[in-house]
Amino acid sequence: MQHSHNIIFASTEKEIQTKLVLTRCADDSIQIGDDVEITVLEIKGNQVKIGINAPRELEVHRSEVFAKINYAPHDEPLASR
Numbered sequence: 431m432q433h434s435h436n437i438i439f440a441s442t443e444k445e446i447q448t449k450l451v452l453t454r455c456a457d458d459s460i461q462i463g464d465d466v467e468i469t470v471l472e473i474k475g476n477q478v479k480i481g482i483n484a485p486r487e488l489e490v491h492r493s494e495v496f497a498k499i500n501y502a503p504h505d506e507p508l509a510s511r
Contacts, residue, residue, distance in 0.1 A: 452460060459469040465485050472479040482490055491499065 454470045456470050456473050459467050461467050467483040469481045471481050
């Protein structure tokens with residue numbers, strides 16, 4: 431499989447920040463700083479399985495979980511958030 435190393439900076443009217451878009455193949459990695467490595471483990475159809483190596487003290491969440499954690503009303507019991 432040929433590796434593509436395209437780097438695209440993309441933004442839309444809905445986005446506040448510009449995104450760095452990288453094309454990766456299975457077994458390719460992306461390094462973020464000194465401590466975070468994201469690896470494409472498997473690609474099946476429209477699903478991509480990724481692995482994330484990061485320090486334990488760094489919280490890693492799927493975006494929908496992150497939104498629930500950070501934007502749930504603060505008067506709700508923690509167990510219901």
